[in-house]
Amino acid sequence: MVPLPYRVLTRHQELTDTVTLRIAPISKRLADPLPGQYEMLWAFGIGEVPISVSGLDDDGVLEHTIRSVGAVTKSLCSSKVGDIIGARGPFGIGWNIDRATGQDLLIVAGGLGLAPLRLAMLEALANRHRYGRLALLVGARDPESLLFVEELEQWRGRFDIDVEVTVDAAPPSWRGNVGVVTKFIARTPVDFSNTSAIVCGPEVMMRFAALTLADHGVPPGQIYLSMERNMRCAIGHCGHCQFGPEFICKDGPVFPWTRMEKMMLAKEQ
Amino acid sequence: MKTIRDLLGEHQLFRSFHPDLLELMAGCGHNVHFEAGKQIFSEGEPADEFYVLRSGKVSIGIAVPHRGTVLVETLGPNEVLGVSWPFPPYRWEFDSRAMDPTSAIAMDAECLRTKCEEDPALGYQVFKSFALLMRNRLQATRLQLLDLYGNHAG
Numbered sequence: 329m330v331p332l333p334y335r336v337l338t339r340h341q342e343l344t345d346t347v348t349l350r351i352a353p354i355s356k357r358l359a360d361p362l363p364g365q366y367e368m369l370w371a372f373g374i375g376e377v378p379i380s381v382s383g384l385d386d387d388g389v390l391e392h393t394i395r396s397v398g399a400v401t402k403s404l405c406s407s408k409v410g411d412i413i414g415a416r417g418p419f420g421i422g423w424n425i426d427r428a429t430g431q432d433l434l435i436v437a438g439g440l441g442l443a444p445l446r447l448a449m450l451e452a453l454a455n456r457h458r459y460g461r462l463a464l465l466v467g468a469r470d471p472e473s474l475l476f477v478e479e480l481e482q483w484r485g486r487f488d489i490d491v492e493v494t495v496d497a498a499p500p501s502w503r504g505n506v507g508v509v510t511k512f513i514a515r516t517p518v519d520f521s522n523t524s525a526i527v528c529g530p531e532v533m534m535r536f537a538a539l540t541l542a543d544h545g546v547p548p549g550q551i552y553l554s555m556e557r558n559m560r561c562a563i564g565h566c567g568h569c570q571f572g573p574e575f576i577c578k579d580g581p582v583f584p585w586t587r588m589e590k591m592m593l594a595k596e597q
Numbered sequence: 598m599k600t601i602r603d604l605l606g607e608h609q610l611f612r613s614f615h616p617d618l619l620e621l622m623a624g625c626g627h628n629v630h631f632e633a634g635k636q637i638f639s640e641g642e643p644a645d646e647f648y649v650l651r652s653g654k655v656s657i658g659i660a661v662p663h664r665g666t667v668l669v670e671t672l673g674p675n676e677v678l679g680v681s682w683p684f685p686p687y688r689w690e691f692d693s694r695a696m697d698p699t700s701a702i703a704m705d706a707e708c709l710r711t712k713c714e715e716d717p718a719l720g721y722q723v724f725k726s727f728a729l730l731m732r733n734r735l736q737a738t739r740l741q742l743l744d745l746y747g748n749h750a751g
Contacts, residue, residue, distance in 0.1 A: 345748055397748060439746030469746035496741045498668040503696060506656065506671045508737045515673070530745040 331370045331414030347405045348393045357388040363447035364422030370414025371403035378559040380444035393443035419562040423448040428524035432461040438529020463490040467509025520545035528554040538585045551585035601626040625708035631695035646703045647679030653699025682706035
């Protein structure tokens with residue numbers, strides 16, 4: 329698939345190493361992504377990387393929240409308004425939160441994992457009547473590393489969502505929670521036996537979150553994780569992202585815990 | 598009005614205790630309230646109580662030169678503040694402050710240690726519960742140590 333040219337409309341510095349780009353199609357437009365899907369973004373002349381979609385406008389404007397970790401992401405993060413980048417996709421299996429209709433929905437985000445979950449949160453809010461309790465747990469390294477702070481504060485101010493934010497360490501001025509995000513699962517006011525949980529963050533955090541959710545009674549088939557492992561071609565061809573029998577790029581990145589548990593608990597050789 | 602025994606029996610750590618054991622424990626407890634901002638204890642002070650939190654929020658912090666008191670954990674309702682009381686030299690190893698107005702049951706450490714020595718059934722239940730508490734805290738601390746959210750790109 330050939331990448332389509334997209335123009336950078338806005339660039340927002342979220343954190344010291346993380347940027348959100350809003351990009352618009354120049355001519356042809358990609359299909360609208362579903363929450364949890366990703367696109368391959370091209371920094372022309374350098375390379376391409378898979379980046380989850382963190383936002384979507386009605387006119388096809390995409391939002392991608394990118395952390396600078398290598399040459400391609402560094403280039404993308406350095407993009408200026410008006411620059412052209414390439415995009416192909418969308419790819420992968422998304423969150424599909426429709427299947428949680430009639431249940432409580434618990435969203436657990438760790439670090440940059442909030443970005444792939446943002447679109448799911450927005451969809452849940454746009455269809456709030458479909459779900460029972462809606463709860464969001466967010467963990468971050470420290471207060472300065474929290475993503476989408478203004479939005480978190482807005483969501484926290486609503487009467488129909490429970491939002492808990494916690495950090496791993498904080499300065500004396502912090503008035504919020506300190507502790508690992510998994511600790512707050514126990515006190516989330518949902519009916520665990522009738523809850524769907526969607527989780528995204530570092531793999532270790534997702535593993536412990538899934539185990540904790542299952543311990544509290546969330547059916548393992550109703551716990552969904554977004555995996556990320558060396559996705560290159562995005563179409564299940566190159567094999568770089570293969571994880572056991574699964575291709576993360578096309579069989580995922582969203583998987584139920586029942587399909588991931590054995591492999592995630594196995595030690596790497 | 599609920600007694601100390603009733604309140605202890607509602608707490609997740611002591612919920613499984615036999616009522617007689619709760620009655621024994623309750624004799625060491627009394628209600629306390631901390632206003633927001635109140636220092637509950639400081640590192641090095643005698644750990645002569647621990648606190649069964651009922652409402653509010655408290656911080657656990659470590660004084661670090663040039664950084665002030667770094668907060669490493671916060672605790673809320675249905676949690677317990679203080680795990681230094683069972684072990685000599687019975688001194689606090691961290692600082693704690695009430696972040697919000699906080700109500701708790703303060704348990705006299707020497708009273709409870711004495712009762713645990715005299716009644717092995719009580720001692721076993723109390724130490725089993727605290728072992729679970731410390732195991733959960735250790736697990737959480739190890740996750741925090743991993744700095745999972747840091748940018749570990751090569």
